[in-house]
Amino acid sequence: MDEQKLFTVSASPHTKSPVTVRGIMLDVIIALIPAGFAGTAVFGLRALAVIAVCVVSCVAFEALSVKIMKKPMSIGDLSAVITGLLLAYNLPVTIPLWMCVVGSFVAIVIVKQLFGGIGQNFANPAITARIVLLVSFASAMTNFTAPKALDAVTTATPLAVLDRTADISAQVAEGSLPGLLQMVIGVRGGCIGETCAAALLIGCCWLLIRRVISPIIPLSYLGTVAVLMLAFSRFNLTFTAYELLSGGLLLGAIFMATDYTTSPINKKGKLVFGIGCGLLTVVIRLFCSLPEGVSYSILLMNVACPLIEKVTAPKYFGFVKKKKEKKAKEGAA
Amino acid sequence: MGKNRPDAILKAVSKGRGGVSVSHHKLTADLETVRMPAPERVVLPMLQHIGAPCTPTVKKGDTVSVGQVIGDSDKFLSVPIHASISGTVESVADVKLANGNMAPAVTIVSDGEMRLCEDIAPPEVNNKEDLVKAVRASGLVGLGGAGFPSFVKLTVSPEKPIDTLIVNAAECEPYITVDYRECLENSWNIMNGVYTLAELLELKHVVIAVEDNKPEAIKVLKKIADMDNDHGNAVRLMTLKSRYPQGAEKMMVLSATGREVPAGGLPADVGCIVMNVGSVAFVARYLATGKPLVSRSVTVSGDCIANPMNLRVPIGTSMQDIVDYCGGFVKDPVKILSGGPMMGTAITDLNVPLLKSNNAVLAFSKKAAGFKKESPCIHCGRCHAACPMGLIPTDIEKYALLKDADTLTKLGAMVCMECGSCAYSCPGGKPLVQYMRLAKSVVREAAKK
Ligand code: SF4
Numbered sequence A: 001m002d003e004q005k006l007f008t009v010s011a012s013p014h015t016k017s018p019v020t021v022r023g024i025m026l027d028v029i030i031a032l033i034p035a036g037f038a039g040t041a042v043f044g045l046r047a048l049a050v051i052a053v054c055v056v057s058c059v060a061f062e063a064l065s066v067k068i069m070k071k072p073m074s075i076g077d078l079s080a081v082i083t084g085l086l087l088a089y090n091l092p093v094t095i096p097l098w099m100c101v102v103g104s105f106v107a108i109v110i111v112k113q114l115f116g117g118i119g120q121n122f123a124n125p126a127i128t129a130r131i132v133l134l135v136s137f138a139s140a141m142t143n144f145t146a147p148k149a150l151d152a153v154t155t156a157t158p159l160a161v162l163d164r165t166a167d168i169s170a171q172v173a174e175g176s177l178p179g180l181l182q183m184v185i186g187v188r189g190g191c192i193g194e195t196c197a198a199a200l201l202i203g204c205c206w207l208l209i210r211r212v213i214s215p216i217i218p219l220s221y222l223g224t225v226a227v228l229m230l231a232f233s234r235f236n237l238t239f240t241a242y243e244l245l246s247g248g249l250l251l252g253a254i255f256m257a258t259d260y261t262t263s264p265i266n267k268k269g270k271l272v273f274g275i276g277c278g279l280l281t282v283v284i285r286l287f288c289s290l291p292e293g294v295s296y297s298i299l300l301m302n303v304a305c306p307l308i309e310k311v312t313a314p315k316y317f318g319f320v321k322k323k324k325e326k327k328a329k330e331g332a333a
Numbered sequence B: 001m002g003k004n005r006p007d008a009i010l011k012a013v014s015k016g017r018g019g020v021s022v023s024h025h026k027l028t029a030d031l032e033t034v035r036m037p038a039p040e041r042v043v044l045p046m047l048q049h050i051g052a053p054c055t056p057t058v059k060k061g062d063t064v065s066v067g068q069v070i071g072d073s074d075k076f077l078s079v080p081i082h083a084s085i086s087g088t089v090e091s092v093a094d095v096k097l098a099n100g101n102m103a104p105a106v107t108i109v110s111d112g113e114m115r116l117c118e119d120i121a122p123p124e125v126n127n128k129e130d131l132v133k134a135v136r137a138s139g140l141v142g143l144g145g146a147g148f149p150s151f152v153k154l155t156v157s158p159e160k161p162i163d164t165l166i167v168n169a170a171e172c173e174p175y176i177t178v179d180y181r182e183c184l185e186n187s188w189n190i191m192n193g194v195y196t197l198a199e200l201l202e203l204k205h206v207v208i209a210v211e212d213n214k215p216e217a218i219k220v221l222k223k224i225a226d227m228d229n230d231h232g233n234a235v236r237l238m239t240l241k242s243r244y245p246q247g248a249e250k251m252m253v254l255s256a257t258g259r260e261v262p263a264g265g266l267p268a269d270v271g272c273i274v275m276n277v278g279s280v281a282f283v284a285r286y287l288a289t290g291k292p293l294v295s296r297s298v299t300v301s302g303d304c305i306a307n308p309m310n311l312r313v314p315i316g317t318s319m320q321d322i323v324d325y326c327g328g329f330v331k332d333p334v335k336i337l338s339g340g341p342m343m344g345t346a347i348t349d350l351n352v353p354l355l356k357s358n359n360a361v362l363a364f365s366k367k368a369a370g371f372k373k374e375s376p377c378i379h380c381g382r383c384h385a386a387c388p389m390g391l392i393p394t395d396i397e398k399y400a401l402l403k404d405a406d407t408l409t410k411l412g413a414m415v416c417m418e419c420g421s422c423a424y425s426c427p428g429g430k431p432l433v434q435y436m437r438l439a440k441s442v443v444r445e446a447a448k449k
C-alpha cells in the first residue's frame, strides 16, 4: 500500500469559538482593576502591597501544589491571579502581610487544589480564606483604617457604626457615618477592594459586556437585599442605599457570587442562588450580631449550590409534553 | 388563515433558546453550480441511508446505464440505489465509507457515455400512495445531511395527521451553499415541488424557512410563497435570524408552528414534515422526468482547496476526484470533512465515495480547523446556554463517564441531536459531542439489558 498521510480525525464540531478559559479569566482581571486603583487611592500604597503579596503567593501556591501533585502546570489559566486579587480586596489595609500568605495558602492549597483544582472546589476560595482569617485573627481582620483622605485613626466600617434604629441623616450630620457620595466613591472604612461602588460597577459593566457573567445573580442578589431593606425600613431610600453600598455587598454580588464553579449553571438556579444570598445577607445583618453577612451568605449558598441545581434542573426540549402525555394516559387509565 | 399566525411566531420567539452564532464562511455563495464530468469509476455503497442496507442486483461484468437499479431491499426502511454512470460493473465487494464503516459496494467503470437507462419514465402519481411509492423508487434520502429515507417522512399514518410542510432552506452550517444555489438556480422545481406536495398530501400550511442572511434566496422564495394558488394551501415564507442550528428539524418545527416535538418523537408527532429544499426540488424533477437520484450538489470549500466550487457530482465519485477537479490543495490540509464543520465527519483519507447525503467536502489547515487545548471544565455554563435542547452537557459528560444510565435518561441525554453547539462554545475545548455520544450509547446499552 502507498504510504498515504492520514488526516486528523476527531469528533464534530470541527470549529471552535475563540473564547478560552484564559481569555475569560483575563476579562475578570480587567474588571477587577478599577477597584484596585480605587483601593490604593483611598487607603494608600500599602493596599498595593497587600494586593501584590496575595497575588504572588496565590500564584506561587498554585504552581507549587500542581508540581507536588504532578498535574499539568495550571497558572497559565490566570485563575490564581483572580483568587489573589479577590482575597486582597477582602482584607483590611492594615493586615500583616504574613496573614495574606496564610490566606492565600488556605484559598489555593486547601480550598482549590485539594479538591481537584479549577472547577472542582465546592466553595469560593477567596471567601473561604477570608472567613478562615476572620475566625483566626479577628482583631487584625477588623482593624479598619479610615481612608487617607480623612485622618488616619482606626475607625469602624459604616456597617459597624450604622445605628439601624436611628435616623440616618442625623448620623451623617454627626459625622459618625460617611455621606452617600463618599460611599459611592469609596472614601470610607472597609476592606481594600470593597469600598468604591463606582469602580465595582464599572467592572460589572465590563463583565456583562464581555458576556463573562450573566446579570441574573448580581441583580437577584442586590434586588433581594434592596427589597427586604426597603420593607424593613418602611421605604426609607437613604437607609436602603447605605445597606446596598456598605460592606462587601457589591464586591460579593458582582465578583464572588458569580464565580462559575460555585454557582448554579442554569438560569433558574442562578435566580434562586441570588435570592438566597440576598436573604441570608439581610438576615445576618439585621438579626445576627455579625456586622457583615456577605461572605457567610455566599459561602452557605456555595454549599447549597449542588442542591439548588438539582431542584431547579431545567426542562429539556420536548420534556413538558411528554410529562403531560403521561398524565393524560394515567388519567385515562 | 394560516398565512399570518403571529401567535405561533411569538411563541416560537419566546421559546427559542440556545444556539451559537458561527462565522458563515460561505465562500462559494456566488458561484454557479458546475456539472462535474463523469469520473473514471464510481463506488456505490449499498448503505447510503439510515436503515437496512440494499442487496446488489448486479454482478461483476454486467453492463449498466445511468438510473438503473443496482441495489434494493425488501425491508421497509430502505431505498434502492441506482447506477450513477453508465459502464461495466468492475466489482461487488466491501469498501470503507467516510464514517469508517465497511459496507458492500458496487464499483462501476465508466464507458464515458453517460447513457440513460431506457426504463426511465415519469411515474404516474395521482394520490398520496402513488407519491410515496414514487419517492421510494427515486432513491431519495434527506439531502440535508442525515440521510433518512424521504418516502418514510411522506408516509402519513391516519393516527398522526400532517397539516404542515416545512421546506428547510436555512442552511445554517458554515461553508455549505448547495441549498442556497438550489434556490437561485432551480426555483422552478422548488415551486413545483412545494405545490405538488401540498396538493397531494392535502396540507393546510407550507412554511418555507430561510435564514435572514440570504437576501437573494429570500427574494426567490418570496415569489414562490406569493404564488399561493387556489388550492387553499397557505404557503408562507419564514425568515429566521441567522443562528446555528436554526436548520435542525425540531428547531424548524418550533419556529414555524410553535409546536414542540416531544422528546424521542419526530416532527410527524406534531403534524409536520420537514424537507430540505433540495429534496423538494428533486421530487418535482423526478415526477417530471423519472430520473432517480444519481447525482447531487456538493460544496467543495475550505482554506486548502484551490478553487472552492459548488459541484453537481455523480454519486459514488471519490472525494479524491472531487478535490482534484477543484484544483487540488493549495496547502496541506490537516482535516478533511464530509459535511459541514459543525456536524460533518472527519475522514482519514480521500479514497472514499461521495454518498447521497453528503452535502460538502471541506479541507482545513490547522489554523482553520480550530484546535483548542483541552482543559478542565470550569462550570461556566456556556455549553448549557448554547444547547438548543436545553441540556446540561457538562453534567451529562460526568454521568456518561460514570456510566449511570438512569441519571442520563433523567438529564435527557437522548434528545441530544449532536449539533455541536456545546462543544463549539466550551472555553475548555472539551469534546462534548463525543461525550454526548458516549452517554447515548450508555443509555442504549442499559435499555438492551
Ligand atoms: S450537541 Fe447535543 S448537547 Fe450539545 S448543544 Fe447540541 S443538542 Fe445540546
Ligand code: SF4
Pocket: B376, B377, B378, B379, B380, B381, B382, B383, B384, B393, B394, B422, B425, B426, B427, B428, B429, B430
Ligand atoms: S462550556 Fe465547557 S467549561 Fe463551560 S460548563 Fe460546559 S463543559 Fe464546562
